[in-house]
Amino acid sequence: MHDAKLYVLGESVDSDKRNGNLLTKSVNAMMGRQETSHQQVMSYLVGGGDFYTSHTFQTIKWYDFMHAADRFDAECASSEVCEESSNDEVDELLEEEQVTLNVLPDTVEFSSDISDYSLRPVDKKFTDLCLWEFVESTVKIRGTVPADRGSEEVVDEDSIDCPDSGRKHGRRALPRAKFLPQHSQVDTHILRLRKKEVVPVLLGDAMPRLDRSEEEYEKYSRANQRKSFKLFSLMLYMMLGATGDLVLLEMKMTRYSKKHEDNKWHSHAQYEMIAISLLDIADLPEEDTQGATQIDGLAI
Numbered sequence: 001m002h003d004a005k006l007y008v009l010g011e012s013v014d015s016d017k018r019n020g021n022l023l024t025k026s027v028n029a030m031m032g033r034q035e036t037s038h039q040q041v042m043s044y045l046v047g048g049g050d051f052y053t054s055h056t057f058q059t060i061k062w063y064d065f066m067h068a069a070d071r072f073d074a075e076c077a078s079s080e081v082c083e084e085s086s087n088d089e090v091d092e093l094l095e096e097e098q099v100t101l102n103v104l105p106d107t108v109e110f111s112s113d114i115s116d117y118s119l120r121p122v123d124k125k126f127t128d129l130c131l132w133e134f135v136e137s138t139v140k141i142r143g144t145v146p147a148d149r150g151s152e153e154v155v156d157e158d159s160i161d162c163p164d165s166g167r168k169h170g171r172r173a174l175p176r177a178k179f180l181p182q183h184s185q186v187d188t189h190i191l192r193l194r195k196k197e198v199v200p201v202l203l204g205d206a207m208p209r210l211d212r213s214e215e216e217y218e219k220y221s222r223a224n225q226r227k228s229f230k231l232f233s234l235m236l237y238m239m240l241g242a243t244g245d246l247v248l249l250e251m252k253m254t255r256y257s258k259k260h261e262d263n264k265w266h267s268h269a270q271y272e273m274i275a276i277s278l279l280d281i282a283d284l285p286e287e288d289t290q291g292a293t294q295i296d297g298l299a300i
Contacts, residue, residue, distance in 0.1 A: 056198045060135045061113050063204035066223070068114055111185060116140055121177030121191055135200040143190050145178050 027045070117134050120126045126138065176192040179185065210220045 056196070057201050058135055058198040059201045059203050060131075061204070062202035064112070064114055065117075065131065066204065069222075111140070111189075115183055116179075116191070119180040119183040121179060123175070123177040125175050125193065126177060126191060132200055136197050137194050138191055139194050140185075140189050141176075141192055142188060143176075144187075145176055145190055 023045075117131060120129070120134065120138075126134075129137065174193045174195060176190050178190055210217050
């Protein structure tokens, strides 16, 4: 016999089933008569309430950075490694990053996540940011940086004009700086710290897992290193055509994280060739210089 008929007749209906039906009817009645959402009804019935957040999310083309790093590895790899790779694999490694076009009435702008990060300002507020922190705490905006640093007293977009005093009142402008000269938008855009951090969303393949095969573990270690290693930007800076004398540094990435001190990662971790252009080696962050080799008598 149909469940609804059994419920009406009250014939041998399981108590749990009956209670479930009553709960469903109660929820439907509350939603229909009081015009409340399902979440509000369940909050009333179950208790505890809902937790609302105001997070803002920012996407980043993670696959572009992975391709760029792989392309750099392919260019610096030995001839033996190149011979082992098929033509299709090489073409995939050498795939160029994607560029975003913005068509305006009087001009066409193009930008790239890789360019924005690798050619970020030399100001310490920006150079010390790893890729994740860069997306989390910075935003590219149209504008220029005044030559007079004292003009930082200008207020941001939420300023209030005060005609009586002839001055502007509002919150102090957030730190901002120009991109490096090689950036395609250096004359029209600047980089500014965000007032409120956002949550980065990586676009690309699923992140590798450390509890899978040895090959998957290697990909996991390299992916996380690329998200957090600060000198990664300098490598890309060279790839995008930096000028000046380039000093190639061979650095071991064996201090990736204290959480993953596993000998099998150390046994097959690859060296990364980092290009540093026009950079005072003494200014390198201490945590990034430990364990590096000595080149030309200098402890890097």
